[in-house]
Amino acid sequence: MTKFRIPFLVSFVLALAAAALSAEPWRAAQGPLMTRWAKDVSPDNPLAEYPRPQMVREDWQNLNGLWQYAIRPADQDKVETFDGQILVPFAVESALSGVMKPVGPDNRLWYRRQFTVPADWQGQRILLHFGAVDWDATVWVNGREIGSHRGGYDPFTFDITKALKPGQLQEIVLSVWDPVDQGTQPRGKQVLEPRGIWYTSVTGIWQTVWIEPVPEASIGRLQIVPDIDRSVVELTVETSGAKSGDTIVAKAKQGEKTVADARGAVGAPLRLEIGGAKLWSPADPFLYDLEVVLQRGDAVIDQVASYFGMRKIALGKDAAGLVRLMLNDQFVFQYGPLDQGWWPDGLYTAPTDEALRYDLETLKRIGCNMLRKHVKVEPDRLYYWCDKLGLLVWQDMPNGDRGIRADQPDLKRSEESAAQFEAELKNVIDALRSHPSIVMWIPFNEGWGQYDTERIVAWIKGYDPTRLVNNASGWTDRGVGDVLDLHRYPGPARPAVEADRAIVLGEFGGLGLPLAGHTWQAEKNWGYRSFDDREALTAAYIGLMRRLHPLIGEGLSAAVYTQTTDVEIEVNGLLTYDRAVLKIDAETLAEAHRRLYLPPPIVKTLAPTSQHSGQMYRYTTEHPGEGWEQPDFDDSAWKRGPGGFGTDGTPGAVVRTEWKTGEIWLRRTVTLDSAELHEPALIVHHDEDAEVYMNGQRALSASGYTTGYETFSVAQDAAGALRRGANVIAIHCRQTQGGQYIDVGLVDTLPPQE
Numbered sequence: 242m243t244k245f246r247i248p249f250l251v252s253f254v255l256a257l258a259a260a261a262l263s264a265e266p267w268r269a270a271q272g273p274l275m276t277r278w279a280k281d282v283s284p285d286n287p288l289a290e291y292p293r294p295q296m297v298r299e300d301w302q303n304l305n306g307l308w309q310y311a312i313r314p315a316d317q318d319k320v321e322t323f324d325g326q327i328l329v330p331f332a333v334e335s336a337l338s339g340v341m342k343p344v345g346p347d348n349r350l351w352y353r354r355q356f357t358v359p360a361d362w363q364g365q366r367i368l369l370h371f372g373a374v375d376w377d378a379t380v381w382v383n384g385r386e387i388g389s390h391r392g393g394y395d396p397f398t399f400d401i402t403k404a405l406k407p408g409q410l411q412e413i414v415l416s417v418w419d420p421v422d423q424g425t426q427p428r429g430k431q432v433l434e435p436r437g438i439w440y441t442s443v444t445g446i447w448q449t450v451w452i453e454p455v456p457e458a459s460i461g462r463l464q465i466v467p468d469i470d471r472s473v474v475e476l477t478v479e480t481s482g483a484k485s486g487d488t489i490v491a492k493a494k495q496g497e498k499t500v501a502d503a504r505g506a507v508g509a510p511l512r513l514e515i516g517g518a519k520l521w522s523p524a525d526p527f528l529y530d531l532e533v534v535l536q537r538g539d540a541v542i543d544q545v546a547s548y549f550g551m552r553k554i555a556l557g558k559d560a561a562g563l564v565r566l567m568l569n570d571q572f573v574f575q576y577g578p579l580d581q582g583w584w585p586d587g588l589y590t591a592p593t594d595e596a597l598r599y600d601l602e603t604l605k606r607i608g609c610n611m612l613r614k615h616v617k618v619e620p621d622r623l624y625y626w627c628d629k630l631g632l633l634v635w636q637d638m639p640n641g642d643r644g645i646r647a648d649q650p651d652l653k654r655s656e657e658s659a660a661q662f663e664a665e666l667k668n669v670i671d672a673l674r675s676h677p678s679i680v681m682w683i684p685f686n687e688g689w690g691q692y693d694t695e696r697i698v699a700w701i702k703g704y705d706p707t708r709l710v711n712n713a714s715g716w717t718d719r720g721v722g723d724v725l726d727l728h729r730y731p732g733p734a735r736p737a738v739e740a741d742r743a744i745v746l747g748e749f750g751g752l753g754l755p756l757a758g759h760t761w762q763a764e765k766n767w768g769y770r771s772f773d774d775r776e777a778l779t780a781a782y783i784g785l786m787r788r789l790h791p792l793i794g795e796g797l798s799a800a801v802y803t804q805t806t807d808v809e810i811e812v813n814g815l816l817t818y819d820r821a822v823l824k825i826d827a828e829t830l831a832e833a834h835r836r837l838y839l840p841p842p843i844v845k846t847l848a849p850t851s852q853h854s855g856q857m858y859r860y861t862t863e864h865p866g867e868g869w870e871q872p873d874f875d876d877s878a879w880k881r882g883p884g885g886f887g888t889d890g891t892p893g894a895v896v897r898t899e900w901k902t903g904e905i906w907l908r909r910t911v912t913l914d915s916a917e918l919h920e921p922a923l924i925v926h927h928d929e930d931a932e933v934y935m936n937g938q939r940a941l942s943a944s945g946y947t948t949g950y951e952t953f954s955v956a957q958d959a960a961g962a963l964r965r966g967a968n969v970i971a972i973h974c975r976q977t978q979g980g981q982y983i984d985v986g987l988v989d990t991l992p993p994q995e
Contacts, residue, residue, distance in 0.1 A: 267283075267284050267307055267326055267328060267339050268339060269282065269328075269336050269337050269339055269586070270336040270337075270338070270339055270340065270341035271336065272335070272336030272341060272585060272586050273585065273761050273762065274585035274586070274759070274760070274761055274818055274819050275336065275585060275586045275819065276584060276585060276586055276592055276596060276819050276820055276821075277819070277820070277821065278591075278592035278593045278595060278596040279336070279337060279586045279592050281592065281593050281595075282328070282337055282592050282593065284306050284307045284328060285306075287305040287306060287328055287329070287330065287331070288303075288305055288330060288449050288590075288593065288594060289303060289305070290594045290622060292370075292372050292448065292449040292451065292620065292621060292622060293370075293396075293621050294548070294621060294622060294625040295463065295465075295547045295548065295621070295625070295675055295676070296460070296462070296463055296545045296546075296547055297545060297546040297547065298453050298455075298545055300362070300453060300454055301451055301452065301453040302356070302359070302451060302452050302453070303449065303450075303451050304329070304354065304356060304413075304450040304451055304452060305328075305329050305330050305449055305450060305451075306328070306329060306354075307326045307327070307328060307329075307354070308326070308327055308328075308329050308352045308353060308354040309323035309324075309325070309326060309327070309352065309353040309354065310323060310324060310325065310326070310327040310333065310340060310350065310351065310352055310353075311323045311324045311350075311351040312324065312333070312342065312344055312348050312349075312350055312351075313348060313349055313351060314347065314348060314349070315346070315347055315348055315349045315418055317349065320351045320353075320414075323351070323353060325339075325340070326339060327339060327340050327352070329352070329354075329446050329450060330372065330446050330447055330448050330449050330450060330590055331447065331587050331588075331590050332375070332443040332444055332445055332446070332447045332587075332588050332589055332590065333350055333444055333445050334441055334442060334443060334444060334588060335443075335584075335586065335587050335588040335589075335590065336585075336586045336587075337586045337587045337590070337592060343433075343442065343444075344419065344442075344444040344445070345421065345433060345442075346418070346419065346420040346421055346423045346424070346433075349416055349417065349418045350416070350417045350418075350419075350444055350445045351414065351415070351416050351417075352413070352414065352415040352416075352417070352445065352446065353412065353413065353414045353415075354412075354413055355410050355411060355412050355413075356410075356411050356413070356452070357410060357411065358405060358411060358452070359454075360408075362454040363407070365402075365454035365455060365456055365457075366400055366402045366454065366455050366456070366457060366459070367400070367401050367402050367405060367452055367453075367454055368398050368399070368400055368401070368452060368453055368454075368455055369382070369387070369398065369399045369400075369401045369413070369450075369451075369452050370396065370397075370398045370449075370450065370451050370452070370453070371390070371396060371397050371398070371446065371448070371450055372396050372447075372448025372449045372450070372620055372621070373393060373394055373395065373396060373446075373447055373448040373618075373620070374390065374393070374397075374415070374417060374445060374446050374447070374448075375393030375394075375417075375419055375428075375431075375443050375444060375445065375447060375589075376391065376392065376393045376417070376418070376419040376420070376424075376426055376428075376444075377389070377390075377391050377417065377418045377419065378390050378391075378415060378416065378417045379415070379416045380399060380413065380414070380415050381413070381414040381415075382399075382401045382404035382405070382411065382412065382413055382414075383404050383405065383406055383411060383412055384412075384414075385403075385404040387399045387401055387404060391426070391661065391664075392426075392427075392661075392664070392665045392668060393419075393426070393427065393428065393443075393639070393665075394427065394617070394618035394639055394665065394669055395618070395665055395668035395669050395671075395672055396448070396621075396672055401452075415445075415446070417444060417445045417446075419442070419443075419444040419445070421433050421442045421444075422442075424641070425641055425642040425643075425654070425655065425657070425658035425661070426641050426658075426661055426662075426665075427638065427639040427640060427641040427661070427662060427665050427690075428639060428640075428641045429616040429617045429639040429640065430581065430583075430616060430617070430808075431443055435809055435810070436810070437767050437810065437811065438767075438811055440583060440588075440808055440809050441588055441809065443588050443589045447588070447589045447590045448590070448620045449620070455481075455543060456482075456542050456543050457482045458480065458481070458482040458483045458484065458487065458535060458537070458542050458543065459480065459481050459482060459535065459542070459543045460478055460479075460480055460533060460535050460543050460544075460545050461479040461480055461481045462478075462479040462671070463476065463477070463478055463479075463531075463533060463545070463547055463675060464476070464477040464478075464479075464674060464675060465531070465547070465549045465675040466675075466707055467521075467549060467550065467551045467552060467553070467677070467707075468553075469518060469520060469551050469552065469553045469569060469570075470553070472514060472515050472516060472517075472518050473512045473513060473514050473515065474493065474501075474512070474513045474515060474529075474549055474551065475510050475511070475512055476489075476491050476503070476510065476511045476512075476513065476531075476533070477510045477511075478491075478507070478511070478533060478535075480507050480508075480535060483507040483508075483535065484537070486506075486537070487506075487507045487535060487536065487537050487542070488504055488505065488506060488507065488535075488536045488537075489504070489505055489506075489507055489511060489533065489534070489535060489536075490502070490503075490504045490533075490534045490536055491503050491504075491511050491513060491531065491532065491533050491534070492531070492532045493513045493515060493529045493530070493531055493549075494529065494530040494531070494532065495519075495529060495530075496530075500515060500516070500529065501513035501514050501515050501516075507535070515529070515551060518551040519551065520551050520552055520569045521550030521551055521552040521628075521631075521677045522552065522568060522569060522573070522631065523573070523610035523611070523631040523632060523633060524610075524631065525631070526550065526628065526629060526630060526631030527550065527551075528548045528549065528550050528628060528629065528677075529548060529549055529550070529551070530546070530547075530548050531546070531547040531548055531549055532544065532546060532547075533545050533546075533547060547675075548628070549675065549677065550628060550677030550678075551677075552568065552569055552677050553567075553568070553569050553570065554566070554567070554568055554680040554681070554707075554708060554709055555567050555570075555709075556709070556723055556741075556742070556743055557570065557572070559572050559841070561841075563738065563796040564738075564739065564740070564741065564742060564743045564744075564796070564798075565743055565796075565798050566680075566709070566724075566743050566745070566798040566799055568633075568680070572798070572841075573610070573838070574793055574797075574798065574799065574837050574838055574841075575610060575611040575633055575745075575798065575799035575800075576609060576610060576611060576799065576800050576801075576802075576834060576837050576838075577604060577609035577610060577611035577612040577613070577632070577633070577801065577802070578604065578609065578612055578613070578801065578802045578803070578804050578805040578815065579612075579613050579615045579748055579801050579802065579803045579804040579805070580600070580612040580613060580614050580615060580804065580805045581615050581617065581804060581805065581806070581808050582614065582615075582617045582619055582623070583806075583808045583809070583818075584596070585761060585809075585818050585819055589617070590620075591620075594622060596820070597620070597622060597623055597626065598626050598630075599820060600805060600806070600816070600820070601623070601626050601627060601630050601632055602630065603816065603820075603823065603827075604632060604805065605630050605631065605632065606827050606831070607815070607823075607827050607830035607831050607834065608830060608831035608832075608833075608834030608835055609632070609834065610631070610632065610633060610838070611632060611633035611634065611635065611680075611799070611801075612627075612632055612633075612634060612635070612805070613634075613635040613637065613683075613714075613747070613801045614634055614635065614636050614637055615637050615686070615804075616637045616638075616639045616640050616686055616689075617637070617639055618636070618638075618639060618669050618672075618673070621672070621673075624673060624676040624678055624679065625676075627676070627678035627679075628676055628677055628678045631678075632678055633678060633680050634676070634678045634679045634680065634681075635680065635681040635683055635711065635801070636669075636673065636679050636681065636682055636683065637683045637686055637714070638662075638665075638666050638669065638682070638683065638684045638685075639665075640685065640686055640689040640690040641658075641662070641689075641690050642654055642658050642662075642689075642690040642692075643689075643690070644687070644688050644689040644690070644691075645688040645691055645717060646688065647688065647716040647717055649688070651691055651692045651693060651694055651719075652690065652691060652692040653692065654690070654692045659692065659693070662690065663697075663700075666684065666697075666701075667704070670682065670701070670704060670705055674705055674707075679708065680708055680709060681708060681709045681710065681711055681723075681724075682701050682705070682708055682709075682710050682711070683710075683711040683714050684697050684698065684701065684710070684712070684713075685697075685712070685713045685714070685717065686713075686714045686715055687713075687714065687715035687716060687717065687728065688713070688715065688716065688717040691713060691717055694712055694713060694717075694719040694721065695719060695721050698710050698712045698719075698721045698722045699721075702722075709722075709723040709724065710722040710723055711723065711724045711726050711745070711747070712724075713726065714726045714728070714747040714748070715727075715728045715747060715748070716728060722742070723742055723743065724742055724743045724744065724745045724798075724799075725737075725739055725742050725743070725744050725745070726745050726746075726747035727744070727745070727746055727747060727949070728746075728747055728748040728749070729746065729748075729749050729947070729948065729949055729951065730748070730749060730750070730751045730769045730770070730803070731749060731750055731751060731752065731769060731770050731781075731785065732746060732749030732750065732785070732788075732789075732951055733746055733749045733750075733785060733788050733789040733792055733800060733951065733952060734746065734749070734792070734947075734949050734950055734951045734952070735792045735795060735796065735797045738795070738796040743798040743799075744796050744797055744798060745797065745798055745799040745800070745801075746789075746792070746797060746799065746800040746801065747801050748801050748803050749785070749800060749801070749802060749803065750769070750782075750785060750802040750803045750804075750813070751768060751769025751770060751803040751804070751813045752768065752769070752770050752772060752778055752781050752782055752785075752813065753766070753767065753768015753769060753770060753771045753772065753811075753812045753813050754768070754771070754772045754773075754774075754775065754778045754812060754824055755768075755807075755812045756775075756817055756822055756824065759807075759817035759818065759819050759821055759822055760807070760810075760812065760817070760818070761807070761809045761810055761818055762810055765810065766807075766810050766811075766812045767810050767811050767812065768811070768812050768813050769803070769813060771812075775824055775825065778824055778825060779825045779826070779829060782825055782830075782833070783829070783833055784954060785802075786833040786834070786836070786837070787954050788922065788951070788952040788953060788954060789837065789952075790836055790837065790842060790990065791842060791844045791920070791922055791952055791988060791990040792952060793837065793841045793842065794841045794842040794843055794844040794990060794993075795844050800837075802815075806818055806820065815830070839993070840993040841993060842990045842991060842992060842993055843990070843991040843992070843993060843994065844988050844989070844990055844991075845988060845989045845990075845991060846986070846987075846988050847911060847913060847918075847921070847987040847988060847989055848909070848911040848970065848985075848986050848987040849986050850884070850885075850924050850926070850950060850984050850985065850986030851883060851884030851885045851895060851897060851984050851986075852885070852895050852926075852950060852984065852986075853895075855883025855884060855885075855897040856883060856884050856909065856986075857881060857882070857883055857884075857909070858881070858882060858883070858884055858886075858898075858907045858908065858909045859876040859877075859879040859880070859881055859907065859908045859909070860879055860880055860881075860882060860886065860898070860900075860905060860906065860907045860908075861876075861879045861880065861905070861906050862900070862902040862904065862905050862906075864904070864906075865879075865906050869906055869908075869971065869973075870934035870937055870971040870973075871937040871969075871971075872936045872937055872967075872968070872969040874908070874971075876908050879906075879908070882897070882898035883897040883898055884897060884898065884907075884983075884984045884985075885897060885898070885926065885982055885983065885984030886898045886899075886900040886905055886907065886974075886982065886983050886984070887899070887900050887928065887980070887981045887982030887983065888900065888901055888980060888981050888982070890980060891928055891979075891980030891981060891982040892948040892949070892980065893926060893947070893948045893949035893950070893982075894926065894928070894980065894982040894984075895984070896982065900981060900982075900983070901981070902976075903975065903976055903977070904973070904974070904975050904976070905973070905974050905983065906971070906972070906973050907971070907972040907973075907974075907983070907985075908969060908970070908971050908972075909969070909970045909971075909972075909985075910967050910968070910969055910970075911967075911968045911969075911970055911987065912966060912967055912968070913963060913964070913965055913966065913968055914965065915965055916963050916964045916965045918960065918963060918989045919989055919990060919991050919992070920989060920990040920991075921955045921960050921963070921987060921988070921989050921990075922952050922953060922954055922955060922987075922988050922989070922990060923940060923941055923952070923953045923954075923955055923985060923986070923987055923988075924950050924951070924952055924953075924985070924986040924987070924988060925941065925943065925947070925950070925951060925953055925983075925984070925985050925986075926947055926949060926950045926951070926982055926983070926984050927943055927946060927947055927974060927982070927983050928946035928947065928948075928974075928976065928979070928980050928981050928982045928983070929944075929945060929946045929974070929975060929976050929977060929981070930943065930944050930945070930974065930975045931943045931972065931973065931974045931975075931983060931985075932972070932973045932974075933970065933971070933972050933985055934959070934969075934970070934971040934972075935955070935959040935960075935962055935963055935968060935969070935970055935971075936959075936962040936963065936964070936968055936969055937962065937969075937971075938956070938958045938959040938961075938962040939956060939958070939959060940955045940956050940959035940960075941953050941955065941956065941959075946980075950984070950986075952988075955987075970985060970987065972985055
């Protein structure tokens with residue numbers, strides 16, 4: 242319940258100030274693109290929901306709304322006059338703030354607002370909470386400095402009781418400095434000059450601000466750890482001001498029914514035994530309610546409401562001996578998008594809670610069971626909706642500092658840079674660790690800010706042993722953690738199978754389509770691969786799903802498609818940036834995704850690639866003339882050598898025969914036991930354009946290049962041309978610049994055995 246109280250008497254000066262602020266009604270700035278929820282945003286109700294769903298108190302006061310703001314030089318230590326009004330909690334650069342102005346590292350952003358403390362809160366401690374402020378914030382209440390915080394993604398709280406003036410109007414002043422991409426702090430995709438995959442900077446308050454009363458002894462934080470193997474949930478309750486002899490009483494409830502309870506001393510973990518526990522999963526995201534009470538004798542001192550899900554995430558081996566991501570001791574293939582969490586009108590902040598929920602409901606509707614939250618940490622309510630709706634979350638740590646290439650060693654970060662990263666990482670884990678939806682932590686992405694990888698992974702594993710750790714999503718794997726993660730555009734592809742870690746495809750796809758009227762800018766939009774219309778995009782996406790399916794049978798445990806929505810000039814989204822258009826029909830997507838969750842198929846190798854052992858070919862670099870692809874063509878004068886063919890240094894290549902000319906033609910005979918194939922596919926690494934024929938029929942025409950081995954469907958006529966006995970695979974590859982490589986294999990994907 243939110244309470245707002247207005248005092249009967251206000252000083253003449255403060256009344257004049259309030260009148261001046263209200264002289265010009267607030268309105269959102271007109272950004273390049275707005276969502277349909279922007280019309281629902283007003284100073285009366287911005288993000289009115291209680292912001293911390295896993296530790297709820299009934300009595301609180303939302304401080305979102307109109308504040309005063311000023312942008313001043315960074316070295317100015319106070320502000321006498323303000324520039325106008327800003328709608329909190331929207332960042333100053335956003336349209337929904339009503340300001341839409343940059344700040345930058347040379348300036349400091351100042352805020353001020355007044356509020357009243359309800360009279361019935363008297364005698365209690367008053368806590369001031371900030372969901373997130375980017376980046377370096379200092380807070381004053383009634384002219385008294387309360388404290389400072391550095392970190393753009395983690396919540397922080399100050400006890401402001403001693404600074405309050407009983408019965409009077411109170412004042413908060415906040416000063417924020419953000420170095421953006423000129424600093425080494427975690428910042429995600431924010432830059433001063435947006436371009437490509439880099440977006441508008443976000444400065445200042447971007448999550449809910451609120452106050453709440455608590456008693457002298459109060460509950461400070463809950464840590465909830467489910468253990469389905471023992472049918473218990475372990476609860477650790479942090480308190481403030483508790484005395485020796487105080488107790489914690491906890492009840493787990495299923496509806497109105499209490500299913501478990503426990504009592505124990507403050508500071509000691511409690512165990513609630515959940516007999517016959519209903520397990521949480523994307524298919525059935527069941528949540529138990531939790532009541533937690535701090536007692537002194539029989540008196541209730543403080544109480545909060547929460548919830549939890551009984552689920553387990555771990556590694557395990559399937560019947561084929563492949564290491565898999567196991568949810569509740571069962572292999573569940575995890576599929577969903579790279580989720581950036583940007584909004585055209587609110588930037589880091591969704592316009593409304595309904596909007597925040599919409600993205601997640603859309604993912605469920607199209608058949609996704611996970612998302613990778615990419616180099617951003619969201620407001621607590623996003624994870625609440627993932628918990629409620631049933632979406633697994635891979636949580637990235639926002640990156641900062643410098644990057645490294647795949648062939649470079651870890652960074653040597655400065656002590657200050659490393660200390661800030663580790664402090665924010667710990668705070669983020671502390672804030673989110675009780676959400677059942679979060680199943681994996683990812684400290685580093687594509688070498689960005691990557692340092693001391695082995696130590697950082699070991700620390701995360703020790704600090705939160707209940708989740709998996711992906712040491713480096715992308716191309717800078719250090720052999721530690723729980724997964725080997727590959728990025729491949731457009732893909733799909735899989736890493737090599739490992740004995741002790743699961744293999745995952747951390748990013749792929751990136752199929753781009755700008756839709757007129759729904760883009761951040763009219764022209765020069767960007768995508769990894771671009772298409773002209775929705776039909777072509779749909780065909781390409783369905784092709785990716787068909788090629789992804791056999792990789793599951795070869796050991797792939799998860800795949801992350803780039804991405805949920807377009808973001809600024811990047812148009813790789815399944816949804817447009819304004820969320821107005823789902824670019825591919827929802828049922829078409831859902832049907833394509835359903836197949837991914839079936840038992841893994843059996844992949845039978847018919848003709849191996851040369852990735853692990855060189856396969857012999859006839860080849861020539863001189864144009865062979867007409868009919869070279871036909872099975873009866875005489876290639877006896879061609880050279881003979883093992884694949885793959887190319888030049889050293891080509892990404893992902895395993896060169897066994899050097900090829901340095903502009904073109905190459907290859908032929909290979911493959912013997913099949915049967916022509917009754919279920920779903921034949923080619924495994925190809927090509928740089929650049931490649932054509933593949935089977936018994937004279939075109940099986941594949943692939944333009945551009947790959948940076949590793951990828952799966953491609955075989956054209957229907959070519960598949961029909963295969964026969965029992967000898968078959969000829971003929972290949973032509975053309976190269977223009979950079980690296981060059983060609984290698985081809987053939988597999989068949991069979992349904993799983995009953």
